Each structure stands twice: as C-alpha cells, then as structure tokens.
Amino acid sequence: MLSNLVLESESLNKILEGKNVPIEDYFQIFDASQKDGTELFKVAEKLRRKNKGNIVTFSKKAFFNIINLCKDTCSYCTYKAEPGEDKVSLMSKQNISELLQLSRKYKCVEALFVTGEKPEQKYPEARKWLKENGFSSTVEFLIDSSERALKEGLFPHTNAGNLTKDEMRELKKTNVSMGVMLENISERLSKKGMPHYLASSKNPKARLEVLKNSGQLSIPMTTGILVGIGETPHEIIDSLLAIKQLNEKFGNIQEVILQNFQPKPDTIMKDFPSTDENYFKTVVAMTRLMMPNMNIQIPPNLSPKSYQSFLSIGINDWGGISPLTPDFVNPEFTWPEINKVEKNSNDAGYDLKCRFPVYPEFMTMINTELKERMDSISDEGLVMESYWR
Numbered sequence: 001m002l003s004n005l006v007l008e009s010e011s012l013n014k015i016l017e018g019k020n021v022p023i024e025d026y027f028q029i030f031d032a033s034q035k036d037g038t039e040l041f042k043v044a045e046k047l048r049r050k051n052k053g054n055i056v057t058f059s060k061k062a063f064f065n066i067i068n069l070c071k072d073t074c075s076y077c078t079y080k081a082e083p084g085e086d087k088v089s090l091m092s093k094q095n096i097s098e099l100l101q102l103s104r105k106y107k108c109v110e111a112l113f114v115t116g117e118k119p120e121q122k123y124p125e126a127r128k129w130l131k132e133n134g135f136s137s138t139v140e141f142l143i144d145s146s147e148r149a150l151k152e153g154l155f156p157h158t159n160a161g162n163l164t165k166d167e168m169r170e171l172k173k174t175n176v177s178m179g180v181m182l183e184n185i186s187e188r189l190s191k192k193g194m195p196h197y198l199a200s201s202k203n204p205k206a207r208l209e210v211l212k213n214s215g216q217l218s219i220p221m222t223t224g225i226l227v228g229i230g231e232t233p234h235e236i237i238d239s240l241l242a243i244k245q246l247n248e249k250f251g252n253i254q255e256v257i258l259q260n261f262q263p264k265p266d267t268i269m270k271d272f273p274s275t276d277e278n279y280f281k282t283v284v285a286m287t288r289l290m291m292p293n294m295n296i297q298i299p300p301n302l303s304p305k306s307y308q309s310f311l312s313i314g315i316n317d318w319g320g321i322s323p324l325t326p327d328f329v330n331p332e333f334t335w336p337e338i339n340k341v342e343k344n345s346n347d348a349g350y351d352l353k354c355r356f357p358v359y360p361e362f363m364t365m366i367n368t369e370l371k372e373r374m375d376s377i378s379d380e381g382l383v384m385e386s387y388w389r
C-alpha cells in the first residue's frame, strides 16, 4: 500500500511539472484516489488555477427540442419519445421562429438544437413532419433553423447524433460549434444487457468517426462521457485518453462534458443507482489531470446540492443554462437560476462569465461572417454583459 502511495505522489508531481506519465499511472492514481482523493483533488485544483485562472463560464441558452423520435434506444434515455406519447416533440418552422424570438427577449445567446438519431429512417411520423415543413431530411430542417437563429441574434450549436461528414460541413456554415457525446469508448457497453445494446449510433467506433470528421473539418467540438452507466474506472481512463488523443491530433475538442448518470423512471435503467458522488469527483479530477488545458464542464442541475464543490477539483464551465426552456434530456432536474449559480461561484472564489457556444480560443475555426457577428457583441471573446444580463 505504501509503495502505491509513493508511486501516486511521484506521478502527481510529474503531471504538475507538465511531464507525461504512462497510462498505468493514471489507472493507479484513479484506484488509489477512490479510497482517498485528497492528493488528486489538490493537484487538479492547482492545474485548474494555472490553466483557467479564477473564471468559470456558462452559456445562456434556449433548448430547441426539434424532434425527439429516435431510431435507437439507450437504456438510460428519457429524452426519446415514441409516436403517440405525450412527450413527443415535432417542432414546426413557426414553433422555431416563435421560440427564437422569445429566447432573445430572455437575452439567451445560444440556440441549442437537439434531435433524436436519424428519426426519419425509422418513423413514418418523422417523414410526414419533414414533408409538412418542406424538407427531405432532419439536417435540412436544422440548416433552416440555424439560419433563422442567426437572424434573431442567437448562435446555433447542434447536437443531432451521428451526422455524416457532408452534413457537418453544411452545418458548419451556420453553427459556431457542434456536439456529440462519446459516452464511453468501451465496446462492452454495447453488448447484450448493456446500456448501448439497442443503440448502434453509440458504438464507440461510430462516435470516434464523427469526432474524427469534426477534426478534419476544424469544427469546434463538444464531447464527453456519461459516468455511472456500468463502466469500470479503466474504461473511464480509456475514454478520456481517446478524447485526449483526438484533440492532440486535430486540436478541435473545445470542451469535455462529464455527465453523472441519474436514473429516469420510464427507462430500462430506472432501478440503477445514481452515480456515486465521490466516484464522479474522482473522474472529474482525473480529467483535469489528463487534459490540464481542456475546458471541463459539469451540468449544475445534475448535482443540485453540491455543484459548486466541483470548482475546486478541476471544472471551469457550467455548460448551457436556460432561463426559459427545460433540460429535455434530464427533465426532472431544473436548471438553477443564473443569479444563484453566480452567487455560488463567487462564494467559492470564482467569477462567472457568459461565453458563446464556441470558446474564445476556438474562434479562429469559425468563418468570417459568424466571427463578425460575435465580435460585435463580444468582450475579449466572451459575451458582452449588456447582451445577456
């Protein structure tokens, strides 16, 4: 045990000095820190302060639940609807325009466009919806919605599952960033009885391909992992390593979201326990250790009582917070009020700033027209206070 502790502390010192350590050291640190995370948390805090100062960011957003029919089924998902269910969302062009106008009244900056995975491949209802709105694919609908968002003064960020390279190339013209969660790199989680068994789009190879394409297209990309769905700590490290390597190759991963699993009543995993907070904190701090420079986000609504305690173990972003729309992916967890998040951040010693859906250091990847739109309302790459307060 003593030798493990010595090794852990030697590796942590090397990481603090900016040196590389072998992957086995990460496994060792993770295992040791689950018993006592004190040393790991201290190092994560130092790295966070060194790389991100005392700023914590968020994006003031409206969530556009464009279509929640989905050809896949993940065992933890309550976002997906089946035709005929009360929660089905099939937004019309008119709905989009109305919500965009309301979003600006609430001074939102980001239009988050979310859809299920290729709904038109499985559901006649989705094909009918597209036809009624004058489109032949969900991506055409997304392109039209993104153009409308820009006209209203909002900045689109699309999260529509496994888009093709051509689809992403088209969306890049209007979207300042895009997102797709890796969830986890483990193929084991796609086996029978596991959460991604009925979700071919969540196959790690398919997800890595989307992320690789985003890199080749220089799209500022958000990705991340879902923590607590039956993975092992080693699979967490492997997943983080995959994201780190992608970013080393393409330099376009703008942030890593760490999402703690919470069971949803109407899902296959309804009786699975919520992610243990200490385990989740170990994952958060490990992410800072493995990617000292990365923007690291946890959603505050999923840790309502303790989110501020994550500031001192590595995170520097709260992600999108909406003053207007629910979190349709986690409908039972309402967003905290932005004022409250600001007070809690200040009390913990951090300043809250509103960012665009693209982080300042990734602005160089954006086309001139989009960049000029942001420049006119930005303050050092972040959103001018008067535009969002």
Ligand code: SF4
Residues within 6 Å of the ligand: 070, 071, 072, 073, 074, 077, 078, 079, 080, 115, 116, 117, 161, 199, 201
């Ligand atoms: S998580 Fe995404 S891919 Fe999985 S069922 Fe839900 S909407 Fe579909």
